[in-house]
Amino acid sequence: MGQGQTKSPQVILMGLDNSGKTTFLARLLTGQVMDTSPTIGFNVGSFNVDKRTSLTIWDIGGQKNMIPNWRYYLDDSKALVFMVDSSDPSRMREAQKALRKVLSDERLRGVPLMVLANKADQPNAMTIQEISKQLGMSNYPHLQWQIQACSALQGVGLRQAFLSVAKLIKKR
Numbered sequence: 401m402g403q404g405q406t407k408s409p410q411v412i413l414m415g416l417d418n419s420g421k422t423t424f425l426a427r428l429l430t431g432q433v434m435d436t437s438p439t440i441g442f443n444v445g446s447f448n449v450d451k452r453t454s455l456t457i458w459d460i461g462g463q464k465n466m467i468p469n470w471r472y473y474l475d476d477s478k479a480l481v482f483m484v485d486s487s488d489p490s491r492m493r494e495a496q497k498a499l500r501k502v503l504s505d506e507r508l509r510g511v512p513l514m515v516l517a518n519k520a521d522q523p524n525a526m527t528i529q530e531i532s533k534q535l536g537m538s539n540y541p542h543l544q545w546q547i548q549a550c551s552a553l554q555g556v557g558l559r560q561a562f563l564s565v566a567k568l569i570k571k572r
């Protein structure tokens with residue numbers, strides 16, 4: 401777990417606490433759901449998803465401490481993945497603010513964004529149209545971005561999400 405010294409292209413996975421990042425990562429790494437805990441979860445770390453991709457994940461916003469030097473990781477990042485909990489409308493505004501803050505960083509200029517609307521298995525999950533609206537995506541006309549529904553818990557949409565990320569990186 402190097403401090404950004406990795407040579408493989410970085411993908412940064414961000415999102416509020418409880419959006420499902422740990423569950424998603426556990427799925428990617430093992431294909432299985434592991435027990436997650438808000439305190440034991442991988443709230444920060446770098447992992448090699450495959451030979452070519454390193455994934456760094458961060459909790460941003462929420463109650464968890466923002467690690468002061470998270471921006472350090474942005475230098476190497478080739479794509480940003482922003483995860484939201486589609487079943488929690490009460491935190492969409494917080495998510496929107498957190499996303500705006502991240503996207504304001506100069507180092508992310510030109511870096512494509514994949515929004516993952518997680519927990520799509522929940523009956524009350526918002527649609528991707530609604531989520532795009534709530535995240536204020538129309539405020540970023542120059543950003544190359546996509547949104548996709550997924551369920552980290554059920555393992556639905558994850559492969560697709562990563563294929564889309566890989567494509568976004570190649571297009572750059």
Ligand code: GDP
Pocket residue numbers: 415416417418419420421422423424436437438441518519520521522550551552553554
């Ligand atoms: P993190 O704080 O972003 O790392 O979020 P976690 O991965 O710890 O997940 C927070 C909670 O949401 C846990 O109770 C997970 O089991 C649950 N969760 C994660 N992904 C999904 C999903 O796709 N569907 C549902 N229903 N629950 C999920």
